[in-house]
Amino acid sequence: MILDKLTDDGLWADESEFEASAKKEKGCAAGAKFKREKDGSEFLGKLGDMPEYKEIAFSQSKESQGVTCEVGKEALATLMYLIFGMITQSFRTPKFLLVMLQVRNEYTWDDRRVQQLMDAINFNRARQGEKERTHVVWFLSQMVHGYKDLADAKVRDVSFGDYIATHSAPPEQINGRNGGLVPLVGLLEVLAFAQVIGDTDVLGGSFANTGFAYEQDANGKEIARIVKIDAGASFNFEQPLSAFDLKKFWERDPEGCRAFRLPPDRLRDVRDVQYGNQSVHNLEWVKLSKEQKSKIQECIVLAQELHGITPKLLDIIANGHGIQHEAEHDLRGFVAIADKKYLKRCAQNIKEQLERFSM
Numbered sequence: 001m002i003l004d005k006l007t008d009d010g011l012w013a014d015e016s017e018f019e020a021s022a023k024k025e026k027g028c029a030a031g032a033k034f035k036r037e038k039d040g041s042e043f044l045g046k047l048g049d050m051p052e053y054k055e056i057a058f059s060q061s062k063e064s065q066g067v068t069c070e071v072g073k074e075a076l077a078t079l080m081y082l083i084f085g086m087i088t089q090s091f092r093t094p095k096f097l098l099v100m101l102q103v104r105n106e107y108t109w110d111d112r113r114v115q116q117l118m119d120a121i122n123f124n125r126a127r128q129g130e131k132e133r134t135h136v137v138w139f140l141s142q143m144v145h146g147y148k149d150l151a152d153a154k155v156r157d158v159s160f161g162d163y164i165a166t167h168s169a170p171p172e173q174i175n176g177r178n179g180g181l182v183p184l185v186g187l188l189e190v191l192a193f194a195q196v197i198g199d200t201d202v203l204g205g206s207f208a209n210t211g212f213a214y215e216q217d218a219n220g221k222e223i224a225r226i227v228k229i230d231a232g233a234s235f236n237f238e239q240p241l242s243a244f245d246l247k248k249f250w251e252r253d254p255e256g257c258r259a260f261r262l263p264p265d266r267l268r269d270v271r272d273v274q275y276g277n278q279s280v281h282n283l284e285w286v287k288l289s290k291e292q293k294s295k296i297q298e299c300i301v302l303a304q305e306l307h308g309i310t311p312k313l314l315d316i317i318a319n320g321h322g323i324q325h326e327a328e329h330d331l332r333g334f335v336a337i338a339d340k341k342y343l344k345r346c347a348q349n350i351k352e353q354l355e356r357f358s359m
């Protein structure tokens with residue numbers, strides 16, 4: 001059903017519908033906010049990569065490396081989160097669009113990292129007699145009204161980050177709009193799905209890759225609904241980014257012993273949950289409540305429902321209506337490896353996770 005809707009609507013939109021409207025204030029990827037003229041809806045745009053971008057960014061400063069988002073990968077991961085949020089009826093994922101937009105606009109023209117990359121790309125192009133590159137595919141995430149990063153959540157007078165550092169387990173409730181505690185809905189589902197999809201930065205070290213918005217439940221009571229944004233660090237199944245190199249440790253562990261002698265940022269129990277790429281701290285399985293543990297286990301089982309759906313997602317991403325030649329070129333590398341490197345690897349990972357979490 002959801003797939004039918006996605007196929008009908010498509011993920012691709014046309015540049016003429018959008019106008020850059022403000023600076024992108026948070027996060028490291030270069031970008032801008034956009035307004036869609038027909039309905040006034042607002043989007044947070046991240047500058048996508050293209051093959052030349054990657055090559056040049058990696059040969060330049062470390063800063064330039066984080067300037068773009070890997071559009072195909074982020075789109076695939078976001079769609080998978082979106083579907084899982086629907087299957088579990090728990091968290092939300094903002095609607096997003098892929099749009100071929102000008103790199104330089106009122107809000108990106110003074111970003112030196114972008115300037116340097118574009119200059120380098122076009123210098124090489126001019127030498128080879130190719131025309132100047134002005135556009136790339138952007139990832140546009142529709143702004144969720146009332147969205148706040150988890151970094152802004154509080155549990156009584158304790159910040160979300162301090163709560164996690166103290167308890168090594170997520171809170172069940174956070175402060176509501178009027179101070180009293182309200183249920184936090186969807187966080188365990190997101191954390192569980194992050195294990196399936198290899199999202200090593202699921203919450204983000206500074207808790208800015210997942211957020212929440214206040215809503216009323218069916219009985220009119222206030223809840224904080226989890227909103228999963230930034231799925232860009234997904235499909236990290238191996239070290240160095242993954243603190244959990246499952247295969248390595250299963251193979252190495254003939255005694256079935258789960259206490260690894262590892263650096264502090266590695267997991268101590270195979271069921272511990274990594275939540276940030278930069279974080280030296282993880283959520284600890286032993287600290288989770290019985291209910292939290294069962295929820296994670298149930299979600300891993302449910303994730304198997306994605307098997308039949310995921311291959312179609314690649315078509316939706318790569319075969320948009322009216323997709324332009326340059327966009328197709330930018331996504332070609334992604335499409336070539338996506339099935340093997342992301343989808344098949346993900347399916348295999350679900351099997352490994354079932355084993356991991358059923359211990």
Ligand SMILES: Nc1ncnc2c1ncn2[C@@H]1O[C@H](COP(=O)(O)OP(=O)(O)OP(=O)(O)O)[C@@H](O)[C@H]1O
Nearest residue numbers: 026027028029094141142143144147208229230232
């Ligand atoms: N759909 C949205 N609605 C409201 N706010 C959003 C939305 N998407 C992103 N934001 C805000 O913008 C910030 C940056 O977004 P995001 O995490 O996607 O980018 P980034 O960290 O720069 O990207 P990357 O990690 O790929 O480099 C978020 O922390 C959040 O505060």
Ligand SMILES: [Mg+2]
Nearest residue numbers: 027208209230
């Ligand atoms: Mg982010």
